[in-house]
Amino acid sequence: MASMKTELKKAWQFLRSTEFWRMAVLWNLSIFYSYLLLFFQRFLSLSIKHRSGTSYSYERASSYTSEDVVPLCVITGATSGLGAAAALALSKRGFYVVLAGRSRHLLLQTMSEIKRQNEKALLKAFQVDLLSVQSILDFKNSLQLWLQGSKMHPSLQLLINNAGILATSSRSTSEGYDQMMATNYVGPFFLTQMLLPLLKNSPSPSRIVNVSSFTHRCVFDVQVDEDTVCGKRFVGLDQYPCASIYEYSKLCLLLFSYELHRKLSLENRSNKVTVVVADPGVVKTNIMREVPTYLSRVAFTILRLLRLLQLPEDGVNSILDAAFALSETSGVYFFGGDSRTVKSSARSYDTKLAKELWATSFNLFLKSQIAIEGGTSS
Numbered sequence: 001m002a003s004m005k006t007e008l009k010k011a012w013q014f015l016r017s018t019e020f021w022r023m024a025v026l027w028n029l030s031i032f033y034s035y036l037l038l039f040f041q042r043f044l045s046l047s048i049k050h051r052s053g054t055s056y057s058y059e060r061a062s063s064y065t066s067e068d069v070v071p072l073c074v075i076t077g078a079t080s081g082l083g084a085a086a087a088l089a090l091s092k093r094g095f096y097v098v099l100a101g102r103s104r105h106l107l108l109q110t111m112s113e114i115k116r117q118n119e120k121a122l123l124k125a126f127q128v129d130l131l132s133v134q135s136i137l138d139f140k141n142s143l144q145l146w147l148q149g150s151k152m153h154p155s156l157q158l159l160i161n162n163a164g165i166l167a168t169s170s171r172s173t174s175e176g177y178d179q180m181m182a183t184n185y186v187g188p189f190f191l192t193q194m195l196l197p198l199l200k201n202s203p204s205p206s207r208i209v210n211v212s213s214f215t216h217r218c219v220f221d222v223q224v225d226e227d228t229v230c231g232k233r234f235v236g237l238d239q240y241p242c243a244s245i246y247e248y249s250k251l252c253l254l255l256f257s258y259e260l261h262r263k264l265s266l267e268n269r270s271n272k273v274t275v276v277v278a279d280p281g282v283v284k285t286n287i288m289r290e291v292p293t294y295l296s297r298v299a300f301t302i303l304r305l306l307r308l309l310q311l312p313e314d315g316v317n318s319i320l321d322a323a324f325a326l327s328e329t330s331g332v333y334f335f336g337g338d339s340r341t342v343k344s345s346a347r348s349y350d351t352k353l354a355k356e357l358w359a360t361s362f363n364l365f366l367k368s369q370i371a372i373e374g375g376t377s378s
Contacts (some may be wrong), residue, residue, distance in 0.1 A: 099123065
């Protein structure tokens with residue numbers, strides 16, 4: 001009874017917050033708008049395809065490998081939900097899947113479950129905490145050592161930045177970053193920078209898939225200074241703007257993806273690294289675990305009745321569409337499954353904003369590298 005009263009009190013407090021109504025109204029409008037785009041494209045694409053031969057869907061590649069090289073994939077947030085579903089699907093497609101997560105216990109548990117469903121799965125697990133720059137660096141070093149010791153090709157064919165959280169209270173990392181910004185954007189940016197040499201070293205085309213969200217459409221005011229990007233701006237506020245920060249982190253991931261796509265497109269390489277974004281839509285995962293239980297249950301029930309809620313094994317299709325799109329596909333936003341794409345928000349295509357965000361993020365990256373080197377030398 002006491003626990004029930006506590007849960008009801010939490011639900012009532014959250015229900016009265018601005019962030020709840022932002023999620024209840026704006027997030028639902030955003031997902032409906034995304035499906036509305038698909039609806040219109042369904043009718044427009046036939047005439048466009050007839051006239052120009054182009055379409056809003058992308059054919060999946062039949063092969064991802066080069067001769068004698070087993071394709072290697074790294075998936076963050078691989079111990080549950082979409083990450084675990086993607087790991088299983090990719091293992092069935094012949095990938096050597098590296099599961100990256102914080103909990104050793106959950107990593108082993110996930111590997112065991114994948115092996116149960118696919119005895120031939122090639123799996124390796126590494127502990128990595130995206131909240132810690134040192135942990136990301138340790139992961140990169142451990143991955144390289146493992147590649148050397150296993151006599152595999154020293155390269156990476158696919159990186160899926162899937163990890164994400166929806167925190168309802170303010171928490172900081174050891175570097176002073178907001179935990180949600182660190183997990184959803186700053187950590188993936190740092191990890192991508194560190195693994196980029198392995199991706200570029202691939203003998204076949206390689207790819208980065210960043211998992212974003214339709215909620216990015218709710219962002220109207222964008223600041224890309226260091227305090228905002230790393231989340232220090234949100235520390236000490238009377239009410240933690242959890243919904244706004246989540247939306248902002250997903251927009252940052254999009255801006256970063258498109259800017260990295262532009263930068264890589266300028267490189268004169270035979271086997272290019274491509275960057276695509278996947279939006280799974282609404283999926284029943286652990287992402288809502290910090291939202292009061294009663295409210296999350298009601299939300300999932302309504303979304304299920306509206307036929308918007310997917311299980312991870314269905315929601316993962318957008319990620320797989322992005323991963324297996326033809327090698328020349330880059331800088332696009334996969335949504336809705338069936339290899340379909342839509343336009344993300346107009347703000348996500350702002351090249352000036354993307355360049356500013358890149359400069360800020362890369363400066364944070366360099367600072368963290370210097371801090372680690374300084375700590376090591378001392």
